[in-house]
Amino acid sequence: MNCQDCKEHLIEYIEELLEGQQARAIASHLADCPTCRTEAARMTDLRKRLIQNGQAFAETDLENAVFDQIVRSQHLKLKEIRKTNRQFNLWRIIMKSRITKFATAAAVILIAVLGITFLEESTQTAYAIEQTIQASHTVRYLHIKDFKEGMEEPKEFWLEFDAKGSVENIRAFMPEWESPSDGAKVVIWRKGKAKVWFKKKKSLVTIRDKRFADEMLKTVQLFDPKLALQIFLEWEKHGLVTIEIDEPSKKTEPIAVTSTNSSKVKEIGYRVDRTVILIDQATKLITAIEHYHLIENGDYELLGWTEFYDYNQQIDPTMFVLEGLPSDVMQIDQTTQEIGLVQGNMTDKEIAVEVVRQFYQAVIAKDYAKAGQLLEGLPDDRMKEMFEELNVIRIVSIGEPVPHPIPGVGGFRVPCKLEIEEDGIKSIYEPYGPGVRRVHGQPHRWDIHGGVK
Numbered sequence: 440m441n442c443q444d445c446k447e448h449l450i451e452y453i454e455e456l457l458e459g460q461q462a463r464a465i466a467s468h469l470a471d472c473p474t475c476r477t478e479a480a481r482m483t484d485l486r487k488r489l490i491q492n493g494q495a496f497a498e499t500d501l502e503n504a505v506f507d508q509i510v511r512s513q514h515l516k517l518k519e520i521r522k523t524n525r526q527f528n529l530w531r532i533i534m535k536s537r538i539t540k541f542a543t544a545a546a547v548i549l550i551a552v553l554g555i556t557f558l559e560e561s562t563q564t565a566y567a568i569e570q571t572i573q574a575s576h577t578v579r580y581l582h583i584k585d586f587k588e589g590m591e592e593p594k595e596f597w598l599e600f601d602a603k604g605s606v607e608n609i610r611a612f613m614p615e616w617e618s619p620s621d622g623a624k625v626v627i628w629r630k631g632k633a634k635v636w637f638k639k640k641k642s643l644v645t646i647r648d649k650r651f652a653d654e655m656l657k658t659v660q661l662f663d664p665k666l667a668l669q670i671f672l673e674w675e676k677h678g679l680v681t682i683e684i685d686e687p688s689k690k691t692e693p694i695a696v697t698s699t700n701s702s703k704v705k706e707i708g709y710r711v712d713r714t715v716i717l718i719d720q721a722t723k724l725i726t727a728i729e730h731y732h733l734i735e736n737g738d739y740e741l742l743g744w745t746e747f748y749d750y751n752q753q754i755d756p757t758m759f760v761l762e763g764l765p766s767d768v769m770q771i772d773q774t775t776q777e778i779g780l781v782q783g784n785m786t787d788k789e790i791a792v793e794v795v796r797q798f799y800q801a802v803i804a805k806d807y808a809k810a811g812q813l814l815e816g817l818p819d820d821r822m823k824e825m826f827e828e829l830n831v832i833r834i835v836s837i838g839e840p841v842p843h844p845i846p847g848v849g850g851f852r853v854p855c856k857l858e859i860e861e862d863g864i865k866s867i868y869e870p871y872g873p874g875v876r877r878v879h880g881q882p883h884r885w886d887i888h889g890g891v892k
Contacts, residue, residue: 440464440465440467440468441468442468442472442474442475443689443690444464444468445465445468445469445472445475446475447688448461448465449465449475449478449479449482450482452465452466452479453479453482453483565686566684566686566694566718566720566723568668568671568672568682568684568696570723571664571665571668571718571723571724571725572665572668572669573723574722574723574724575663575664575665575668575724575725576604576665577751578600578604578664578665578724578750578751579599579600579751579753580597580598580599580600580749580750580751580752580753580754581596581597581598581600581664581747581748581749581750581751582595582596582597582598582747582748582749582752582754583595583596583597583598583745583746583747583748584745584746584748585743585744585745586743586744586745586746587616587742587743588741588742588743590614590616592614592615592616593614594611594612594613594614594617595611595612596609596610596611596612597609597610597611597754597758597759598663599754599759604665606663607629607630608627608628608629608759609626609627609628609629609759610625610626610627610628610758610759611625611626611628612624612625612626613625613626615639618845618848619845620845620848620874620888620889620890621637621639621640621889622637622638622639622640623638623639624636624637624638625638625761627759627760627761629759632645632646632774633645633646634646634761636761636764640769641765641767641768641769642768642769642770642771642817643761643764643768643769643770643771644771644772644773644815644816645770645771645772645773645774646773646774646879664724664725664747667716667725667728668696668716668725671696671698671714671716674698674700674704675698678701678703679700679701679703679704680698680699680700680701680704681698681699681701682696682697682698683696683697683699684696684697685697686720687720690720690721691720692720693717693718693719693720693726693727694717694718694719694720695715695716695717695718696715696716696718697713697714697715697716698713698714698715698716699712699713700712700713700714710732711730711731711732711742712731712732712733712739713730713731713733713739714728714729714730714731715728715729715731716728716729717729722750724747724750725747726746726747727744727745727746727747728744728745729741729743729744730742730743730744769817769818769821771815771816771817771818772816773815773816773878773879773881776812776816777812777881777884778812778813778815778816778878778881778884778886779794779812779813779878779881779884779885779886779887780793780794780797780813780884780885780886781883781884782883782884782885787840787851788839788840788851790875790885791840791850791851791853791875791885792837792840792853794813794875794885794886794887795837795853795855795873795875795887796834796837797809797813798810798813798814798873798887798891799831799834799855799857800834801813802822802826802831803831803832803833803834805823807819807820807822807823807826808822810822810826812886813886813887814886814887814888814891815886815887815888816886825891825892826892829859829868829892830859830860830861831857831858831859831868832857832858832859832860832865833857833858834855834856834857834858835855835856835857835858835867836855836856837853837854837855838853838854838855839854840852840853840875841854843874843876848874848876848888849876849877850874850875850876850877850885850888851874851875851876852872852873852874852875852890853872853873853874853875854869854872855869855870855873856868856869857869857870870890870891870892871890871892872887872889872890872891873887873889873890873891874887874888874889874890875887875888876888
């Protein structure tokens, strides 16, 4: 038993309300701890003096009324700070002796008036969400893991904030399940410019795109501890969520802030029915966020969770630099060249078809520079390597574009048929895609991002 546990049960121990192992544990602790032993002796002495001075009063008809008033007033005080202490209810139920009951009332008076009890220490200040928001403003470095139920590998983020609390540098690892067509990737984001390393494609893409930057920041803001709670407080003001706070008496257990969403929240695009935010009692910082979905039987099913690590532990600056890439990595810098085709007056589906048409026409003409411009800006030598063996003779047909089937990819998948020749034998070939979407940083242009073979 530690000092905190002893403090929580000391009054019960002095009143001889504890039995068995719990009483023996406190007795053992008092024998070993001079600080708790001194406090227990002082409590016991004051209790005796209050009992002696109140003997005459204890024999009057006012006894029960006074005791009731004392307990009721202290119960209300504790309720105001969201922590009704269990001892008051316990004492009221089990104490039968008039003298013992008055002794307890004396202890309650001691707690409330003299302010020297351990109970007061444990209920000094009730938790408020603003405490976590304030504590989070001092955070400069943070490591985050975001898990999805059923997936072993989490997304990971390393964040560096500036002195004003704004995100300055980001390193993100996105596992393959997040975008199967791209495979796992590492993103380094600094001042609106991103470098994306696609391990599966062995390519490094440099992007300067406000839309991409906004999406990146939007993703990170979901994990920014100060912003996460500010959102729920704002929603609560507008009746969109109901917030409950559970502050355990044991300081080693986390505070739980539960936000249950109304149906209106889904209307603004938030697909989670309940969020539970776990907060360290000592630091007031978030340790985890859990997301739940309401199922048919009325229970809540876990969708995923986010864990927070290494608050204010400085991140090695090399984490925000891509190093150790293969020597044959394909580098594509979309900040120094125009990618894809200008949409102009064409509809989204029309431009998607036109991009595919011009791409395969360039492949047939062996104009690999133009083909590369339409395929994410790939260099012409890489395009030649990709299509030299696949001898495309002509475009047979290009079908109706359909929304890309992989969530989050965006744009269209454009089915097509090509005539190819191999060893003098002609055949019909159907590539998987291609996939066509707006160019990062050049939203008036469209390009192919995969599925061409």
